[in-house]
Amino acid sequence: MKKIVVIILGLSLLIGVPLMILDVIGQTKDVFTIPSNYDKVIVDLSEESRTEKLLFEHELKVPSKVDFFMQSDASGEKTIKVKSESDIVGLAYQEIDFSVGTYTGNTATSPSLIMGAGSYSVYLTSENTDGRIAIGYRETPMDPEEYDRLLKVHKGELNNPPKHYVEIFSSDLTGRISKDEVVYTLNLSTPTNIGFSIYTSAEQGNLSVDIIGQSSNYYGLVHPERFRICDQLETTLQPGKYQFKLTCEHANGQVSIFLKQ
Amino acid sequence: MEIRNYPTVAQANIMFFFTAVATLLGSMFFQPKLGIGTNLWINEFVYILLPPVLLAYVYGWSFEDVYRYKKTSKKNQLLSIVSGAGLWFFMFYISIITRMLLDRKVGIIINPGQASLSVNQNLLLIIGMIVLAPICEETFFRGCIQKSYEGYKKRIGFIITGIIFGSYHILNGISEVIPATILGICMGYLVYRTDSITTSILFHVAVNACAVFLGGSIGSATATGIPIWLHILAISGLLTSMILLPRIESEHHREEPNDEERLSVLGIVFLGLSALFLLSIGVLEILTRLNIVKT
Numbered sequence: 109m110k111k112i113v114v115i116i117l118g119l120s121l122l123i124g125v126p127l128m129i130l131d132v133i134g135q136t137k138d139v140f141t142i143p144s145n146y147d148k149v150i151v152d153l154s155e156e157s158r159t160e161k162l163l164f165e166h167e168l169k170v171p172s173k174v175d176f177f178m179q180s181d182a183s184g185e186k187t188i189k190v191k192s193e194s195d196i197v198g199l200a201y202q203e204i205d206f207s208v209g210t211y212t213g214n215t216a217t218s219p220s221l222i223m224g225a226g227s228y229s230v231y232l233t234s235e236n237t238d239g240r241i242a243i244g245y246r247e248t249p250m251d252p253e254e255y256d257r258l259l260k261v262h263k264g265e266l267n268n269p270p271k272h273y274v275e276i277f278s279s280d281l282t283g284r285i286s287k288d289e290v291v292y293t294l295n296l297s298t299p300t301n302i303g304f305s306i307y308t309s310a311e312q313g314n315l316s317v318d319i320i321g322q323s324s325n326y327y328g329l330v331h332p333e334r335f336r337i338c339d340q341l342e343t344t345l346q347p348g349k350y351q352f353k354l355t356c357e358h359a360n361g362q363v364s365i366f367l368k369q
Numbered sequence: 370m371e372i373r374n375y376p377t378v379a380q381a382n383i384m385f386f387f388t389a390v391a392t393l394l395g396s397m398f399f400q401p402k403l404g405i406g407t408n409l410w411i412n413e414f415v416y417i418l419l420p421p422v423l424l425a426y427v428y429g430w431s432f433e434d435v436y437r438y439k440k441t442s443k444k445n446q447l448l449s450i451v452s453g454a455g456l457w458f459f460m461f462y463i464s465i466i467t468r469m470l471l472d473r474k475v476g477i478i479i480n481p482g483q484a485s486l487s488v489n490q491n492l493l494l495i496i497g498m499i500v501l502a503p504i505c506e507e508t509f510f511r512g513c514i515q516k517s518y519e520g521y522k523k524r525i526g527f528i529i530t531g532i533i534f535g536s537y538h539i540l541n542g543i544s545e546v547i548p549a550t551i552l553g554i555c556m557g558y559l560v561y562r563t564d565s566i567t568t569s570i571l572f573h574v575a576v577n578a579c580a581v582f583l584g585g586s587i588g589s590a591t592a593t594g595i596p597i598w599l600h601i602l603a604i605s606g607l608l609t610s611m612i613l614l615p616r617i618e619s620e621h622h623r624e625e626p627n628d629e630e631r632l633s634v635l636g637i638v639f640l641g642l643s644a645l646f647l648l649s650i651g652v653l654e655i656l657t658r659l660n661i662v663k664t
Contacts, residue, residue, distance in 0.1 A: 109438040109567060113504055120500050124493055128407045131489035183401065210401055213487070322590055 139212045140179045142244035149230075150242045153182050157236040160189060165229040168247065171255040174228070175246045178208045178217040182239020188217075189231040194224030197255075197262045198337030200311060208241060222250060222258060261337055264309040266364040270340055273305050273366035277352065281310050281359040288318075292352040292365065294345075302345050303368035306330050306338040313359030322348035332359060342368075375435050376424060379636035381517035384420045385533060386643040388509070391416040393540055393650070405486065406493025413497060418505035421513040436512030441565040445617055449559055449568040452613040453575030456555060458606030460548035460576070461584065462599060465591050467544035476658035498581050503573035510534045510553065511560045511569045519561075521632060527557025536647045543651050552576060555614060562617050 142148045149163055168174075171194075180186055190196075191203040199221075208217050230243060250258075260268045269275065277291045294302075306317050310332040317338075319326040324345060329338040352365060376384075392412050400408040425435060432438040486494070510530055519526030534557075535550025556569035590596055656662040 109440055109565075110432045113438060116500060117504060120496055124410055124496060127489045127493050128403070128410070131404060131407065131487055131493075134487060134489065 134213075139181050140240075140242040141213060141216075142177050142179070142242055143246075146175070146177055146244035146246045148242055148244040150240055151232060151234075153180075153184075153186070153234050153237050153239050153241060155236075158232050158234050160231040160233055163230045163232050163243065165227055166245075166247070167227045168223055168225050169249075171222070171224045171250045171252070172247045173220055173222050173250055175220045175248070176206070176218060177244035177246075178206060178242070179211045179215070180208050180239060180241040181210065181212050182234075182237050182241065183210050184235045184237045185233075186235075186241055187233040188241075188243060189233070190221060190228060191231070192221075192223045192228040193226035195259075195262060197222035197224075197258045198335055198339075200333040200336070204334065222255070224255075224259075258337065258339065261307045261339075264361065266307045266309060266362055269305050269364075269366040270303075270368075273303065273340075273368045276365050276367045277354075278362065278364040279354070280362055281308070281313070281315065281356050282361070284359070285357050286354045287357075288353045288355055290351045291354045292367075294350040294352070294367075296345055296347050296350070298347055300345055300369065301342065303340055303342040304329070304338065305340055305366040305368075306363070307366075308332065308336050308363040309361035310336070310356075310359040310363065311361060314355065314357045315359045315363065316355040317363065317365065318353045318355070319350055320353060321345060321350035324350075330363065332361075340368075374428075374430065375520060376421075376513050376517040377633070377636070378517045378521050379633045379639070380424065381514045382636045382639040382643065384424070384509075385514060385537070386639045386646070388416045388420060389537055389540070389643055389646055392537075396540075404490040404493070406490035406497060409497035410493060410501060413501040413505040417509045421509050424513065432512075435516060436508055437516070437560060437564055437566045438512075439565040439567065441563050441567045441620055442618060445563055445565075445568050445620065446571055448613050448617055449571040450575045452555070452610040453572035454579050455606040455609035455613070456552065457576045457579035457583075458599075459603045459610070460552055461580070461587065462595070462603035463551075464544045464548045465588070465595060465599075467547060468542070469591075469595075471544060471658060475655060476660060478654070478657055495581055498577045499574060502577055503570045506534075507556070507560075507566050507570045507573055510537075511557055512566055515557050515560060527561045528554055530557045531555075533643075536644070539647050539651050539654075543654050546651075555610070558614065559617060562619050565620070568617065 140148075140150070151163065176188075176190070178188055186208045188206045188208060189203060190206070194202070196202055196204065204219075204221070206217050206219060211217060230245075232241065234241065257268050257270070266278070267275070279291075296302075304319070304326075306329050308315060308317075308330045310330075312332055315330060315332050316327070317329045319329070324343070326341070328335075329341070330336060354363070356363070395411060395416060396408055399411055403411075421436065424430070425432060430436075510533070511527075514533060515526050515530040517526075518529045522529070531550055531552075531554030534553030535546050535548075538545040538549035541549075552573075556572050559568040559572055560566055562568075587599065591599065653662060
């Protein structure tokens with residue numbers, strides 16, 4: 109018995125140690141995996157502690173979607189602030205903070221912001237710690253019609269869904285109190301490509317729209333300050349029941365959910 | 370000085386305290402740097418298997434006699450595997466219910482970001498859970514700790530060890546404590562009955578294999594509540610185990626200690642320290658769920 113256990117543990121080590129070595133080699137080879145079509149800025153965090161230190165500033169000639177890809181191999185608090193001269197579509201303010209965890213390899217904080225023409229700047233707040241933070245960014249000019257549509261939604265005209273999307277739920281939020289209230293149920297018998305667009309004009313209070321399914325869940329798709337627009341979230345859902353749940357209290361404005369099936 | 374041919378309760382409790390602390394501190398240090406799979410291997414080999422192996426080496430104990438590295442019949446092996454697999458469904462069910470209750474009544478833990486695992490880390494995790502954890506944890510808990518507590522109270526040694534095993538799993542979350550305690554008591558019973566650690570290792574292999582291969586898919590089916598089929602599966606699994614476990618045959622002559630050991634002050638102190646340490650982990654989870662402590 110003891111011999112068998114020793115053999116099993118020995119064999120495990122023979123398999124496991126090379127796996128550990130391969131894993132470490134793989135990690136050091138490509139710590140940051142910012143896509144090649146992104147511009148990037150890499151900052152050494154061990155140089156100093158920083159409080160809203162400007163990393164870079166760019167001018168957008170036309171309304172654009174800016175995709176960010178943020179990674180860091182350092183532990184500790186790291187915050188990236190993006191400030192824009194113009195409105196950031198879907199946000200209450202013209203600035204937003206992103207917390208960047210220890211994300212390397214295939215993990216990253218990767219938000220996309222739609223901003224009007226004008227300059228935007230990126231700031232870093234971090235402790236003095238071993239490691240680096242990498243910020244990748246890619247600017248893509250927006251189709252003017254699409255930008256106008258989203259700008260209308262941003263200004264509170266929610267009934268401006270993308271083509272082929274139909275409204276499945278809409279409600280005034282003032283005075284409404286809901287806790288995980290099922291506002292729509294989707295039953296799928298086969299794997300189906302689905303698109304969701306969820307918009308709100310709420311500026312205060314608690315608001316959350318969650319999609320709860322048997323194989324996929326989406327939580328907190330809109331937020332009064334941070335994400336008023338969740339546009340064209342497209343995915344393939346496995347067969348099963350999917351519930352759209354609304355939670356709101358002390359909110360104002362409206363919420364609308366559109367579906368493309 | 371009395372020379373013992375098996376571990377004392379004090380030795381077991383000191384070892385357990387250091388293992389619990391080292392598992393937590395080691396995981397905090399190694400897991401972010403080396404990954405969850407490699408960290409599991411370090412935990413199993415270094416903090417869990419090494420202490421009883423060193424103890425046996427220092428005192429010149431035989432693994433066969435002290436840690437009960439003994440063979441058992443094919444029937445006992447089969448019964449251990451099937452009852453382990455059956456009981457897993459019930460334990461998983463208990464774990465889900467506990468987690469749901471904690472989520473609803475106390476609050477949820479917001480994960481700041483889930484890193485997806487590399488293929489290597491996945492393989493390390495699978496081998497670690499199905500091969501290493503059963504061997505290392507059974508040597509530590511049933512081999513060493515249970516043996517020592519059997520010297521204190523022969524008939525309830527496996528129950529005390531089951532509770533210690535369950536409390537150790539608070540490091541994986543409060544919802545794991547009750548299931549791990551019940552599983553620990555069952556595995557302890559197998560060793561108590563057969564005087565062989567083979568049965569508890571096989572039972573542990575079956576439980577962890579079910580967790581690895583079925584846990585994810587069954588877990589995702591519980592996102593909107595517990596489906597009826599899981600209630601049925603859990604009760605069926607429990608009944609299967611309740612029917613099979615008493616059919617385990619006693620094979621070896623168990624060496625009965627002549628007199629039951631008295632608990633030393635040192636043993637009680639370290640058991641208390643372990644309890645305090647593990648309790649504080651539980652309190653920390655509650656505070657995190659209440660959003661008083663940030664993740």
